[in-house]
Amino acid sequence: MLVTIDENSGFCWGVVRTIEIAEQTIEQNKNSEIYILGEIIHNPKEVQRLEQKGLKTIFHNDLSKLNQEKAKVIIRAHGEPPSTYKMAQDLGLEIIDATCPLVTALQNRVRKFYSEGYQIVIFGKPHHPEVIGLRGVCNDECIVIQTEQEALEKVDFTRKTLFLSQTTMDKHLFNKIKETLETKVKELHAFDNYREQLVVKDTLCRAVTGREEHLRKFAMENDVVIFVAGRNSSNGKSLFKICSETNPKSYFIEEIEEINPEWFNNVQKVGITGATSTPRWYMEEVKLAIEKITK
Ligand code: SF4
DSSP: OEEEEOTTOSOOHHHHHHHHHHHHHHHHOTTSEEEEESOSSSOHHHHHHHHHHTEEEEOGGGGGGSOTTTEEEEEOTTOOOHHHHHHHHHTTOEEEEOOOHHHHHHHHHHHHHHHTTOEEEEESOTTSHHHHHHHHHTTTOEEEESSHHHHHHHOOTTSOEEEEEOTTSOHHHHHHHHHHHHHHHHHHSOGGGHHHHEEEOOOOOHHHHTHHHHHHHHHHHOSEEEEEOOTTOHHHHHHHHHHHHHOSSEEEESSGGGOOGGGGTTOSEEEEEEOTTSOHHHHHHHHHHHHHHTO
16 A cells, blocks of 8 residues: 655645744753744644754733843744834844745835825735734724725725735635725726726735645545644644545544544555645654554
8 A cells, every 4th residue: 555645735834934943942042931922823733843852832911021131032033013023122032033034025015115105905804913914004093804895995095005815715706806896996997097096916825825736636646535633723624625525535633643544444545635834744753653553
């Protein structure tokens, strides 16, 4: 029986980078207290692994309790609004910025267009940490939408507008909203002017948007698919749905102990995949466990 791990699964490079920064910081600062502001990743196993190395997860209201002599506070890949940096500075805390460079570029873009007087329209979840950061760079003077209906109700079509997206939103829906906005702007403004009136930036992250198509192919190529993710991972739920729609013999597990040996009866090819929050090292352990069970 052949057991393979999906090459495209696991953490995106932005999260890998943040984890590397956290590990280096711990390694190089043995006498300091190293904190991460918010969970580094929505995966209990990876959080636990880094906690064992010395990384402590804190939240905004913990900042004022830290020892400024010893504390170093890491900003995770999603980024933070300017108010967080200001608060840390006022408290005399050292910040280590591990914001994903793509998120920083997105923040800079919002800052630029906001300063030029554009109406900022963000396709995203209003309380997602990345969107909170984006809202912060434009003093919360923006519109956050999730549907075409909201776009029509909330956008002021008389204003010059920048439309962009949280990096991990659905590409199909982004394009639909974009078309809705363009149609409306074309109705109200001279056709030649509409591109000045509405600036659209596709800021979806290619590290995640390409995964669905690949996942369908991977699920089809294998007789059985073992999908590994935390039960609370929303990305895990939606990617597993794609897997099980493509291959009904797809099984969701969080722990190795959940593997049922009967799943592998008369099976030639087993594929292991997971969410963007599933650590590679745990998928390797799942692979070893399956190989042991089926030997
Ligand atoms: S922008 Fe892309 S690469 Fe960066 S953290 Fe988000 S998903 Fe990962």
